[in-house]
Amino acid sequence: MRKDISTPQYTRSIIDKHKFTFKKSLGQNFLIDRNILDKIVSTAGITSETGVIEIGPGIGSLTEQLAKHAKKVTAFEIDLRLIPILKDTLSPYPHVNVIHQDVLEADLHDMIKNDYSEIEDIMVVANLPYYVTTPIIMKLLTEQLPIRGIVVMIQKEVADRMAAKPGNKNYGSLSIAVQYYAEAKSEVKVPKTVFVPQPNVDSSVISLTLRKQPPVEVTDEAFFFEVVRASFAQRRKTLLNNLQNNLLSKDQKPLIEEILQELDIDGRRRGESLTIGEFAKLSNGLLKLK
Ligand code: SAM
Secondary structure: OOOOOOOOOHHHHHHHHOOOOOOOOOOOOEOOOOOHHHHHHHHHOOOEEEEEEEEEOOOHHHHHHHHHHHHHHEEEEEEHHHHHHHHOOOOOOOEEEEEOOHHOOOOOOHHHHHHOOOOEEEEEEEEEEHHHHHHHHHHHHHHEEEEEEEEEEEEEHHHHHOOOOOOOOOOOHHHHHHHEEEEEEEEEEEOOOEEEEEOOOOEEEEEEEEEEOOOOOOOHHHHHHHHHHOOOOOOOHHHHHHHHOOOOOHHHHHHHHHHHHHHHOOOOOOOOHOOOHHHHHHHHHHHOOO
16 A cells, blocks of 8 residues: 655655755644545544635645545645645545645636535645744634634644733733634644654644624624734733723823723733723724724
């Protein structure tokens, strides 16, 4: 039987055979550890009923393990040089469809409507290119796709920020942006040694389970996120200072103070101590000053 694509020897032989050279600018760090791949697949809860969307299949090491469990896999790869390689490595898996496209430009609603109309359980699974992690995840979270969730390998530092809770030093506007749409859990820390070439940073697998609806009631979503960003603009400053410097004007200070008092939120607190519920209350309250 053929070896897994992810074995270091097989990966090397594919790279040599196709004279492939890694592009750092595309975040090309390929996984060569079967245990980590198994962990990703099991965390995502892939079954024979699941349709998977993969981003950046590389030479197909994760795609292969997904294909062994899933009903269908659709993989978006930006690098044209990898398309013939994937045709070769994934030839035993006819239920895998590789699309040569930048995922940020892909119409995922359309793809799901056309290819996954009979599939109820859809997961996004990937070892993401680190240069573009946050835009990809925010696209997946905000487009209201009919997916159960997202399980991805990303830079550990970014995973820690996405999953952080109030009071934690990593808690910030990214934590709230992600947790507004999904339940976030950092699953496992991954050492650099499981990739070729090795990246400069540690990685983590994070799971994001999509919420059916946001955990808080927000009157104006865009303003809610503006309030959150302003509250974290200068982390050492108090909430009141951040709001008057970065959201509203100085002469509105007495009004902001009044609203904070009404809401029972102490303006001397720092943004990092506020829960997502308190940010919702705050943005709904401040809306009249907008
Ligand atoms: N899945 C493979 C693995 O685990 O070995 C490769 C992962 S590698 C970290 C990221 C992959 O994403 C590369 O193959 C890269 O060419 C691809 N990529 C980078 N930017 C992309 C984008 N905007 N859209 C789709 N694929 C992208």
